Amino acid sequence: MEVSGGRSSNFKLKxxxxxxxxxxxxxxxxxxxxxxxxxxxxxxxxxxKSVIIHPDHLVLLDEVRTFIQPxxxxxxxxxxxxxxxxxxxxxxLVGHANENLGFALRGGVEFGxxxxxxxxxxxxxxAQKGLxxxxxxxxxxxxxxxxxxxxxxxxxxxxxxxxxxxxRNTGMLPMKNDRxxxxxxxxxxxxxxxxxxxxxxxxxxxxxxxxxxxVNLQSGKKLGCGIGTxxxxxxxxxxxxxNPGSLADTLNFKIGDQILDVNGTSFLNISHDTAVMExxxxxxxxxxxxxxxxxxxxxxxxxxxxxxxQPPPISKQxxxxxxxxxxxxxxxxxxxxxxxxQIDGRKLCKIEIVKDSPLEMLLExxxxxxxxGRVVIAEVYSGGAADRSGQLFKGDQLMMVDGKCMTDISLxxxxxxxxxxxxxxxxxxxLRVITAMCPxxxxxxxxxxx
Numbered sequence: 001m002e003v004s005g006g007r008s009s010n011f012k013l014k015x016x017x018x019x020x021x022x023x024x025x026x027x028x029x030x031x032x033x034x035x036x037x038x039x040x041x042x043x044x045x046x047x048x049k050s051v052i053i054h055p056d057h058l059v060l061l062d063e064v065r066t067f068i069q070p071x072x073x074x075x076x077x078x079x080x081x082x083x084x085x086x087x088x089x090x091x092x093l094v095g096h097a098n099e100n101l102g103f104a105l106r107g108g109v110e111f112g113x114x115x116x117x118x119x120x121x122x123x124x125x126x127a128q129k130g131l132x133x134x135x136x137x138x139x140x141x142x143x144x145x146x147x148x149x150x151x152x153x154x155x156x157x158x159x160x161x162x163x164x165x166x167x168r169n170t171g172m173l174p175m176k177n178d179r180x181x182x183x184x185x186x187x188x189x190x191x192x193x194x195x196x197x198x199x200x201x202x203x204x205x206x207x208x209x210x211x212x213x214x215v216n217l218q219s220g221k222k223l224g225c226g227i228g229t230x231x232x233x234x235x236x237x238x239x240x241x242x243n244p245g246s247l248a249d250t251l252n253f254k255i256g257d258q259i260l261d262v263n264g265t266s267f268l269n270i271s272h273d274t275a276v277m278e279x280x281x282x283x284x285x286x287x288x289x290x291x292x293x294x295x296x297x298x299x300x301x302x303x304x305x306x307x308x309x310q311p312p313p314i315s316k317q318x319x320x321x322x323x324x325x326x327x328x329x330x331x332x333x334x335x336x337x338x339x340x341x342q343i344d345g346r347k348l349c350k351i352e353i354v355k356d357s358p359l360e361m362l363l364e365x366x367x368x369x370x371x372x373g374r375v376v377i378a379e380v381y382s383g384g385a386a387d388r389s390g391q392l393f394k395g396d397q398l399m400m401v402d403g404k405c406m407t408d409i410s411l412x413x414x415x416x417x418x419x420x421x422x423x424x425x426x427x428x429x430x431l432r433v434i435t436a437m438c439p440x441x442x443x444x445x446x447x448x449x450x
Contacts, residue, residue, distance in 0.1 A: 011063050018060065024051040032067060041072045045079040054185050055170040058084050081187045084171045088138060091131050093163040101163075102126040105137075106174065108150030109395060113174045113183060114138070115145060115153050117167075132169055134188045139166035140370050147378060147395055148370045151264045155286045156370040158214030211291075213251050217283040224248045227259065227279070229272050237267045237275045239289075253289070260288040263372075265341055274340065281339050284372055329403045334434050338399060342407050346436040348399065351391045356427035359418065360384020361392065366411030373408035385431075392435065400434040 012029075019025050031047040034040070052060060061080050068076045095101050102124020107113040117135040120127050137145060137153070141164050145153055157163060172185040215223065224246020227237050239257040242248050259267045262278050262285055270278075279285070329337065334348040353359075362379040365371030376397045377386075386392040398406040398414065402421045406414055421431055 011066075014060065014063055018057050019051060024053075027051055032064070036067065039069055039072065041068070041075055041079065045076070049081070049187060052187075055084055055172045058171055081171050085169045088166045088168050089130070089135075091126075091129050091135075091163075091165040091167055093125055093129055093131075093165070095125065095161060095163075100124065103131055105150070105154065105157075108153065109147050110149050111174070111183065115148070115150070116170065116173055118173055131165070131167070134169050134171055134173055135165075135167040136170050137165050137167055140164075143369050143371075144364060144378075145370050147364060147376045149264070151286050152370050152372045152374075154212070155214055155263075155284055155372060158212075158286070159216045159284065211289055213253070213287045213289060215247070215251065215285040215287060217247075217285075221247050223279070225253055227272070227275060237270070237272070254291055257289045257291055260290055262287050263341055264344060270340075277339065278341050281341050329400070330432055334399075337434070338407065342399070343436065346397075349391065349396075349435050349437060351389065351433045351435060353385050353389045353391070353431045353433065354427055355385070355422060355425050355429045355431055357385045357388075357425060359386040359422060359431075361386040363398070363411060363414055363418075366409060366414060368410065375406050375409065375411065375414040392433070393437075395437075397436040398433065399436050402432055 015025055015028060019028070027047065028051050031044055035044040048061070048064065052058060058081070065073070065076065093101055100121075102121035103117050103126035104119040105115050106118045107115045114136045117126075117131055117133055117137070120131055120133055139145065140148075140153065140156060141160060141162075148156075172187055174183045175186045217223065224243040225239055225248035226241030228240045229237060237259045239248075239253055239255055239259070242253055242255060259275070261267055263282060264286075265278055267275055267278075330350070334350055335343060338348075360381040361377055361384060362381070363375055364378040365374045365376050367373045374397050377392060377394055380386050380392055380394055400406055401417050404417050404421075406417065
């Protein structure tokens, strides 16, 4: 049977649309011709898998079905990967104190992929409630998380007693063989509990002791620990003191633990004062700790994270900004207006937009959402002032608008600021905005248990 006729034309159209590489398309067509001659279904499916490199390509599995011999249809169904589901499923998890929910996640907006379940432990709560490897979390406790980073999702999950997840199965997982490689997708085998990522031991067999701790200080609690720097031959920030009965004590902080990062900000090469400022600048934190078997006494005296200090100058500048005096903030270096935590290694852009028509863009995030206080652009609609400026894009975070800080505020407050700023649309004024662009980072195979 030749690959011809009306059904073949439609099939080729979809193949040309989905598979960019001409060599992969030729490979698929040749494999299909070979199958029609020898009916070797196993070889055909293996080749089919090699050219399907993204979840969007999985629709080809059903398209190919029409070319399969009737006697091999059942075998074909058994050999091909599970097709991605279109309908969202609801998974509700109610955890108890110190209970491991039994699943791991990878992905995030900074990697250009969604948040996907990469492992589910057998007989865990997650497994009992039907969570599966390859499930993409679309909504978390009612919030759309398409613009949320890995740490923001993990922090929200870690601080929630009850999780209501809206998920759909993709049938594939994003992977990286090397840090410099682009993201690739691998099929999920039937019954697979997760891609095994050995994050517990190093190459020499020694046990690693890194762990992530979720800290919530919104209720006015203090962490209750002191930190200090190490010797010159052992740089970094270390836990020096823990108050008995404090939150740090409850969360199993240990004297000698090294703080590797806080909310994604590395603590490996920062000063003591900067570390204190970072720890005091957020009420919700994801802290990565590394325990040390042989604690080395650090050089500087420890300073309590909870001791009273003047607020960071950055925050003070933002509060004093006035939209009636734009030059007071607009002429400054934008990186001087925000903390390291707020910038998070991203590029800041100063944008001026003529106020001659509505912005026509949709916002999401804010305090109380999985975006941890970030207000980001969810959509830019065609024809509006935002679209015509050519400088505002989906995923950009609004940092400041006409001198008013847009970080760590509610979504309603952010919308009110924009509404007030756009009251006059006669084209005689400009809207001044500072945004933070989200760069595509190297995808790392993160395995974080809950």
